[in-house]
Amino acid sequence: MRNIWIIATREFRQYFISPVAYAVAAMIFLVLGVIFYSNLGASILNQYAPDGQAVLAPLATLLLFGVPAITMRLIADESRSGTIELLLTAPVRDAELVIGKWLGGMSFSLVILAGTWIFPIILNAITSPGIDQGPLVSSYLGMLLMIMAMVAIGVMASAFFSNPIASYFTTLGILLLLWVISLPVQAASGTASTVLSYLDFSGHFYNNAYAGVIDTRDIVYYVSLTALALFAGTRVVEARRWQ
C-alpha cells in the first residue's frame, strides 16, 4: 500500500516539471476562458442570467483530448528509458505500480479540475442571488468520475506501449469510441440499443450529473470502467515481463 503512495507522489511532483502537463493545463484554461468570456458577454448583452455550468460541457470535451496527453507518459516513459527494469525488480507489485500511476495522473487532473472552479466562483459573485448550486456540485462530481475512468484507460494504454504518442492515440481512440458508441442506437433496437446506450461515456454525465441528478447507475458505470481498465493495465504490465 505504501508503494502506491510513493509512486503516486513522485508522479504528482513530476507533472509540475513536465512541459506537456503545463501545455495541457494551459490549453484547457485558455479555451475555457474564451468560452466563459463569450458566454458572459452574451448573457450581459441579452439580459439573462449566465448558466453556472456553461464551462462544464466544453470542459468534458477538452478533457477528452487533454487527459490522454497527461497519462501517455506514465508507463510508456518508464519502458522507453529503461527505468521500468528498476520498478519491476523492486519489491513492488504490478498492481501497486498501476494504481500508483493512476493516482498520480488523477491527482494532476484534479488540480486542473479544481482550477476551473474559478468560473463558477466568478459567476456566483456577479449574479444575484447566485447560481444554482445543486447541479453545479453534481456536475463536478460527475466530472470527477469521468476523469477517474479516463485516467485509468490512459494508464492502461501507457502500459501497452513504449511510445507515449501511441499511448495517447490509443487512449483517445478508446474514449472516442465510448463517446460515440451510442450513436448507432438510432438505428438499432431492443437489447442492442440498451447495451450501447449504457456504454455511452458522456451520456452518463450529461443525462444525469450535469442536470443535477446523481444516479448510482452512473457511479457504477464509471467505477466499473475504472476497475476494468486498471485490471487490464496490471495484466499488461505482467504480460510485458514475459516478453
Added chain:
Amino acid sequence: MIEVTDLTKWYGPRKAIDGLSFNASKGEVVGFLGPNGAGKTTTMRILTAFMPPSQGTARVAGYDVVEQSLEVRRRIGYLPETVPLYPEMTVQEYLDFMAALRRVPQAEQRVDAVIERMHLEDRSESYIGRLSKGLRQRVGLAQALLNQPEVLILDEPTIGLDPAQVVEVRELIREIGRDHTVLLSTHILSEAQQICQRVLIINKGRIVAEDTPERLQSRLAGAERIAVRVAGEASGAEAILRKVRGVTSVAARGPGQFEVETASGTEARPAIARALVKNDLDVLELHTQGISLEDIFLELTRSESGTES
C-alpha cells in the same frame, strides 16, 4: 545464495539461454564472462525477477524467482546494463525515492551512507540528466547498495568509468563480496581475472567453462605453447617443426612466425632449435607462451558447439 537449474529462455524463435545451471554461495564474487549476446543480461534479468524463464528454475537467497518473486526482489540489489535513471530528478531525490520503494529501514541514513560510499556528496543536488556517464554509473551502484542486499547483481558495472573509478569500483565489489554474494557480468577479461573468485564463461546461452581464473588457465593450458620466429623466407620451417618429436600442432602466425603446441609437460625447445639450425634456418625467437584467459575466451567462444576441452 543463487541456484540455477536448467534455465532456458526463448525470445520467440530465438533461444537466448539454453539449459544454464550454476550456483553461487554466500560471500562469493562470481563473474559472467562472455561476448555480447551470450545471454548474460537475460540470465540476470531472470535472477532479479524481472522476467520469468521459459524453462528451468532459479532460486535467489533461498526463494524461487517465479513463485516467490517479491521475496527475491526484497533481497537483491540490481544495476542493469543500461543504468536507467530519471534525468529530471536530482541524485538525492532519486535515491530517496528508491530507498522508499525498497523499504530501506532508516532510509535517510542509508541514503547518506551510499552517497558517501560512492563519493557523490558534492553532486547530490545535481540533476541526473546533467551528470557524466561515470557519475551516473555511480548513482546506479549507489541505488543497488541501498538495501544492503544479500545478493548483488551487476550488469557490466565498470563500463564507462575512467581508470581511477574502475579501480575504486572493483575494490568496492571486492569489499562487498566479503559478506554479500555478488554476480557480475563483464566482457573485460582482466576484470574477471582480478575481482572474481569464480568465472563462468558463457557463450550462445550456454556455460562453456566454469572455474576459478587460475584453474581455468591451468586446465585449458593442457598444451605447452612455444613461439618460434625464424629469419628470412622460412618456407620449409612449418614442415620441419611438425616433424619434431612431441609437437602436436604448428600454426603460422605471420612471415617466419609460428606457434607450436606440444603435449603438456614436454620440453621441446631444444629439439626445435636443433631441427631448425640443422636445416640452415636462423632462429630469432624461441620462447614459451602462457595461455591467457583471453586465449581461453576466444578459443571457447569461437567454436560452434561451444563445448570445453
